[in-house]
Amino acid sequence: MSVAKASSEKSRPSLFWLLAAVVVPLVGWFAKIEVRGGENLPREGAYVLAPNHHSEFDPLTVAVATWRLGRAPRFMAKESLFRVPVLGAAMKATGMVPVTRGKSGASQSMAQANDIVKNARGVIVYPEGTLTRDPDVWPMRGKSGAVRLALAGGIPLIPVAHWGEQQFMPRYGKIKLFPPRRRVTVVIGKPVDMSDFVGREHEKGVLTDATDRVMAEISGLLGQIRGETPPAERWDPTRHGQSETGRM
Incomplete structure (x- = not known):
């Protein structure tokens, strides 16, 4: 995978350098990451990156792909984690x-x-918000957090799909050390057009419609990787007796 020109946030010395020195080689043992559409990730400025989630490992592959494209990977996380000694300090520092x-x-x-x-x-x-519950591992119904954030700041919302982590760490499964360097494909999509939703965030159904549009884009990108057509209707865990924060 080609390495993009670093942004100023990556080129300046930071804790990310230390983290990358540990995480990048670790991920490299498990995954040979191929990134497509890297030109869609801004080299400077704000953005919201919205990926699918089908493996406990995939935050690492998304983070490494983002880092190699020249940006520092930052995640949205529960506030309670920021109060954990050492971990909280690292999260604040990054x-x-x-x-x-x-x-x-x-x-x-x-x-x-x-x-x-x-x-x-x-x-x-x-x-x-959590690992997909879809039986065929397609993206399930989305929540409005990413859309809220993007609309509130006029920030580009960029859909991302990835596939391949299930080869060495399937959903709720155990990690497999061998064989190493399984292919993982990450596709960065073009920013989702949400201009028709701007200023209408408080109207009934707007955030739901905007979120559905984002999830459709993510599903379409994943369909390209898998060579399959995504389901017309996304899995809704509340309709199948499942919790959205854990397993059944």
């Missing part, structure tokens, strides 16, 4: 974005968006 439960979605999104834009950073947000 600019991870905290999410506080119970806080108004609109006000929280605006504050987060303003910070991302001010610091010209990107953030990776899993719109499904």
